[in-house]
Amino acid sequence: MSNQLSALSQLPRRGVSARQVETVERLLAAGEVELREVGHEAMTMRTVAKRADVSPATAYTYFASKNHLFAELFWRALVDNPAPAAEDSASVVAGVQAVTRHLSSFLAARPEMAAAVTGSLLSHDPDVERLRLRIGAEFVSRFSAALGPLADDAVVDALTLAFSGALLQAGMGLSTYDDLGDRLDVVVATILEGRA
Amino acid sequence: MSNQLSALSQLPRRGVSARQVETVERLLAAGEVELREVGHEAMTMRTVAKRADVSPATAYTYFASKNHLFAELFWRALVDNPAPAAEDSASVVAGVQAVTRHLSSFLAARPEMAAAVTGSLLSHDPDVERLRLRIGAEFVSRFSAALGPLADDAVVDALTLAFSGALLQAGMGLSTYDDLGDRLDVVVATILEGRA
């Protein structure tokens, strides 16, 4: 597990040929479709490779594991969907809620991917590790930005934990991804109460 | 996956012979040891069965999956470690913190089991499902009890999500299980601020 190049994701990368980029792109696209169509339970690396018209061996050249592929897919989707601008919100609370709402509907729009990544982030693969850190940092940064000068460590931490918890609970099926928005609105208000 | 008796865990159960109980107990004990000694990555159902002096086939008679075994193990450990009595705390905040501290050290005392269960709770096995609901309810009930009359839905929800998030983050390795106690103290205080 994990030793190939696989430093994708900061893709303009020395030593990666156009052909390789093409291959990786095809794999990612295939993974996304597969995830949507058959779900992460049924999807296999072999299926993805086939859909991308690539051999399984090649797929494993670029992705150290299924979890790595999931994480990469999620990371890309996440950066493709940046948070709404903080200035557009009437209050700090509303701004943070805009972030959680945005993330919630982001997840709700791709429940299979969300479920897949939640599990995969628990993997101890070094390739997953890197992405996990980036993803975590991205959440923190969105909350910090929305909080602006109010971005107290404790508050950011509380929000991050609550959001992680929401992700976990939805992954477990205790909440639907669609319910996350409303639920987090209340939680955000509760956490920020008397502060904004 | 999943169709056997396996309604363990409410064990005084009609139709389960003493011999079966003995078998299950041995499997659970073996699972606990195995988890502690080799970790959930390396542990296999076969190893557990061997350690319990039972055939793999028998192990699968009582546990529908590895995840089911993990969940059952965690559930039992959890109920064996009830929350500290609410009356022993000076304030509501302190009471809730006592609960999170207690849970944190509970997890820290068995990090491998904690990591294992976090992953396994994401499984869609019906056998896991039941345990997941029970475990979730147990957390909620501990927080509600500590909050007493202050047990507002939003607050309980915020606490539960934050705790789930802590579990997830520790499972990911973003936090150590040992850090959870301190981290949650701050988060609890933040959530309850101006309320207690």
Add this chain to the structure above:
DNA sequence: TTCTAACTTAGACACGTGTCCAACCAATTG
């Protein structure tokens, strides 16, 4: 056009999960 370095591939492998079933004990029960 031919050489060469980079990329891809088939296919086999070791290993874990979870399923199945016929054979096989072991304790009752008659």
Add this chain to the structure above:
DNA sequence: CAATTGGTTGGACACGTGTCTAAGTTAGAA
């Protein structure tokens, strides 16, 4: 003591993961 019932077992099976290697391909350089 002999049936019968209920629990256990070996062993094979289908399937997925991830690894490896020797043999293709493909482009671009000479």
